[in-house]
Amino acid sequence: MRVTMIGTGYVGLVSGVCFADFGHDVVCVDKDPAKIDVLNAGGVPIYEPGLAELVAKNVKAQHLSFTTKTKSAVKNADAVFIAVGTPSRRGDGHADLSYVYAAAKEIAGLLTGYTVIVTKSTVPVGTGDEVESIIRKTRPDLKPSIDFDVVSNPEFLREGAAISDFKRPDRVVVGTNSEKARAVMRNLYRPLFINETPIVFTNRRTSELIKYAGNAFLATKITFINEMSDLCEQVGANVQEVSRGIGLDGRIGKKFLHAGPGYGGSCFPKDTLAVVRTAQEAGTPLKIIEAVVAVNDARKEKMADKVIEGVGGKIHGKTVAVLGLAFKPNTDDMRESPAISIINKLAAKGAQIRAFDPEAMDEARGQLPDIAYCANAYECIDGADALVIITEWDQFRALDFNRVKSLMVEPVLIDLRNIYNPVRMAELGFAYISVGRPQ
Numbered sequence: 001m002r003v004t005m006i007g008t009g010y011v012g013l014v015s016g017v018c019f020a021d022f023g024h025d026v027v028c029v030d031k032d033p034a035k036i037d038v039l040n041a042g043g044v045p046i047y048e049p050g051l052a053e054l055v056a057k058n059v060k061a062q063h064l065s066f067t068t069k070t071k072s073a074v075k076n077a078d079a080v081f082i083a084v085g086t087p088s089r090r091g092d093g094h095a096d097l098s099y100v101y102a103a104a105k106e107i108a109g110l111l112t113g114y115t116v117i118v119t120k121s122t123v124p125v126g127t128g129d130e131v132e133s134i135i136r137k138t139r140p141d142l143k144p145s146i147d148f149d150v151v152s153n154p155e156f157l158r159e160g161a162a163i164s165d166f167k168r169p170d171r172v173v174v175g176t177n178s179e180k181a182r183a184v185m186r187n188l189y190r191p192l193f194i195n196e197t198p199i200v201f202t203n204r205r206t207s208e209l210i211k212y213a214g215n216a217f218l219a220t221k222i223t224f225i226n227e228m229s230d231l232c233e234q235v236g237a238n239v240q241e242v243s244r245g246i247g248l249d250g251r252i253g254k255k256f257l258h259a260g261p262g263y264g265g266s267c268f269p270k271d272t273l274a275v276v277r278t279a280q281e282a283g284t285p286l287k288i289i290e291a292v293v294a295v296n297d298a299r300k301e302k303m304a305d306k307v308i309e310g311v312g313g314k315i316h317g318k319t320v321a322v323l324g325l326a327f328k329p330n331t332d333d334m335r336e337s338p339a340i341s342i343i344n345k346l347a348a349k350g351a352q353i354r355a356f357d358p359e360a361m362d363e364a365r366g367q368l369p370d371i372a373y374c375a376n377a378y379e380c381i382d383g384a385d386a387l388v389i390i391t392e393w394d395q396f397r398a399l400d401f402n403r404v405k406s407l408m409v410e411p412v413l414i415d416l417r418n419i420y421n422p423v424r425m426a427e428l429g430f431a432y433i434s435v436g437r438p439q
């Protein structure tokens with residue numbers, strides 16, 4: 001099948017290359033010429049494990065190409081995916097749909113035969129209806145279900161594991177009442193039938209809400225265990241054992257029960273806010289999610305206080321080494337990373353920040369321009385009064401602590417991901433602070 005991706009970011013590029021690897025012919029479009037130039041020169045503009053190799057393979061096989069020209073890419077496509085950004089609208093937290101609507105208008109002008117237009121971007125309930133209406137207004141000559149259908153097909157991939165998530169998803173959700181469009185979507189995802197991947201066919205509005213309900217639930221689970229970790233600290237309990245103790249209950253499940261500095265990333269913060277706004281407008285407030293948003297925001301601030309406490313209450317003039325800046329390991333994505341709030345608060349209180357991240361430093365420079373960036377973990381730690389682990393990259397899990405201790409002014413470790421053992425760290429002579437575990 002001929003597939004076009006409008007938007008070649010984390011989702012558009014990964015989905016595009018995976019559809020190409022399934023054997024479809026894919027054109028990825030982006031209006032950012034710098035991105036397309038990198039791709040056409042054989043590079044990849046983001047860090048995602050396995051992506052560069054898969055892109056190279058499919059370009060070579062002539063299943064995948066990149067362009068800034070929407071016109072040639074949309075002409076003759078069987079399915080055109082909208083995979084543009086839907087960030088929070090400044091000021092009110094609603095999803096900013098301007099990129100989606102602009103893409104819809106652009107696509108409408110270019111349709112030549114029956115085409116399925118698929119919203120892969122995360123969009124609030126009713127966006128598909130609006131996309132359909134934009135297409136009808138732009139092209140009064142076209143009729144829905146005869147010349148085009150608008151389908152919702154939210155994406156659930158996780159950055160850092162995006163390719164395996166796309167190729168072996170827990171489920172695919174497709175929202176449309178059109179049998180013709182369902183057949184196109186079934187053909188697109190046919191290679192997944194071998195793994196017996198469930199396809200949830202539903203109507204467009206339900207599909208749109210499934211994505212928000214999923215992210216809101218996961219954000220709630222993280223926030224639940226984070227609050228529980230605060231209680232553990234007060235009553236001398238161990239949050240990791242609480243997680244294990246409850247996670248083994250099949251009704252609860254083990255995943256998303258790791259206490260830490262609060263969720264960040266390109267999805268949970270904006271999607272929880274957007275669904276809260278949708279619900280408020282619908283007159284049925286989601287009070288649990290409202291609380292989750294507030295608790296998570298406060299938590300990031302609180303993590304900076306943990307660091308200040310670790311150095312004895314006064315951070316002014318102290319040097320803090322930060323390991324890990326990306327919002328999670330195996331990505332260079334800095335969007336809403338807890339590192340940003342923590343570092344900004346520490347710097348505002350007069351700390352000197354030195355940082356190292358294996359992949360995210362180029363991205364971080366835009367958001368944290370005034371800190372020192374180091375070439376590796378040990379250079380970062382050299383001369384520090386405190387070491388803070390914010391992102392649990394594998395390479396931070398087995399630091400040489402004799403070396404670390406010899407480099408630091410004071411052996412103080414604030415481990416916001418609980419990757420080390422408190423007893424062992426005390427034996428090594430560190431003042432060790434973690435999250436929700438007895439010191």
Ligand SMILES: NC(=O)c1ccc[n+]([C@@H]2O[C@H](COP(=O)([O-])OP(=O)(O)OC[C@H]3O[C@@H](n4cnc5c(N)ncnc54)[C@H](O)[C@@H]3O)[C@@H](O)[C@H]2O)c1
Binds near residue numbers: 007
């Ligand atoms: N990043 C994730 O892990 C993830 C996971 C699931 C869902 N999503 C959702 O997918 C959507 C895209 O997210 P992302 O992280 O890939 O965003 P992104 O910012 O990385 O990429 C969006 C791209 O779209 C391009 N673009 C915007 N308008 C365009 C147009 N009219 N024509 C061509 N290109 C255009 C931009 O230049 C940009 O490169 C969002 O709605 C997001 O919520 C993201």
